[in-house]
Amino acid sequence: MLMNNFHSDQQKPSTQPLPVTVGTTPALQETREPPPSIWELLRIWALIGLQSFGGGSSTLLLIQREFTERHRWLTIEEFARDWNLCIMTPGINLVAITVLIGRKLAGSWGVLVSLLGLLLPSAAITTLIAAGFQEIQHLAFVDAMFRGVVPATAGIMLVVAINFARPLLKQGYQEGFGMLLLSLAFIVLVTLALIVGKIAVVFVVVASALAGRLLFVRAPSLAIAEQQSDGEEQP
Template sequence: MKAHTPFPGAWQLFRIWASIGLQSFGGGASTVLLIQRAFIDKYGWMTMEEFTHSWNLCIFTPGINLVALTVLIGRKLGGMWGIVASLAGMLLPSALVTCLIAAGFKLIQNLPTVQAIVHGVIPASGGIMLVVGVRFAQPLIELARKEGWLRLVMSAIIILLCASTIIIFKISVIPVLLAMALLGMLFFTSWRTPPEIATSREIAEEEGHD
């Protein structure tokens, strides 16, 4: 990640989000990847951990998660005007292009070339989703190094439970997310001694050894 650069103005936010919106071919996964590359890798305005926390919060909001993420990042970097500029940049140019394409797609949708393009985009989208998933896993691996592999094992269990519940039992996403959130509270809430007390005990033990 690059060194942190000064936060952008509203016009720069608009241009960045407009660029993201116009490049977001292949669905939401490609958009998430572009956002990560812009705000984390290129400008250093966020860390991967901050992005992951924001995305997790957006998962629990109704409606379009990417719109919620745009609002959170816009507010973090530019306040109220940052929200306005980010939403305008994300939605207006891409919506205009989408409307134009939709209007003309009926005329070309049955052409062999267009069908070939559609078939090629589907596996490409899967590859992009895989890259995004790996990037989301990176903070988890870093935490496992610091806090032990138990955290990683518990996270893997939650991932498998969530996926299998949705695939096998076809349960709605909302109760699954709520159940996984409760499991997360059970597994990941720190019940350890507060750092101040632990530090005092460590000092006392060291003095006793001396």
């Protein structure tokens, strides 16, 4: 009787909820929060739209922090991949990432409320500022304010660049020192192509995609093979 009860308890499925994880490897797995409601998604995008001062880089940083850090609906790896997809397509990248995130989290209604939340507040603020700017643009304090905004914007762009480089460098580190060096060299070469070579962004993006196909396509399989080899060598 005791043995039968023991086997019966073992066969019962666990009723405890399992944490939802994302990522391709255990090192990248993070707990994902439940998807937001339509109203919550609208509220978050409206807050982003109200804070979108400083250009596209500041808006992108707000989106990244809101969806990957504060609410963890996306991982930084997913966000970086989605943004890469957006910059490879023509049009306004911020609108594209808004549509993509809204569709991923809440379907067709998510697309609608995300666009409304992002665009309406920022459009209203821009209209009000533009209407009154001509009256104050000649004042000395306005020029001084703009001189302070420029370095702030540069700092924001640097933070955004670091956030996007982290997943690539992290993956390169996990795949070996050689892949880490290759990832660093790739970042440096692309930066030089844009700053020194002044090559058009579209050509840099296309060339980077083709180079990534040649350089990084074998990295996951090689990493798995090395892990299996290490496991076989252990007693």
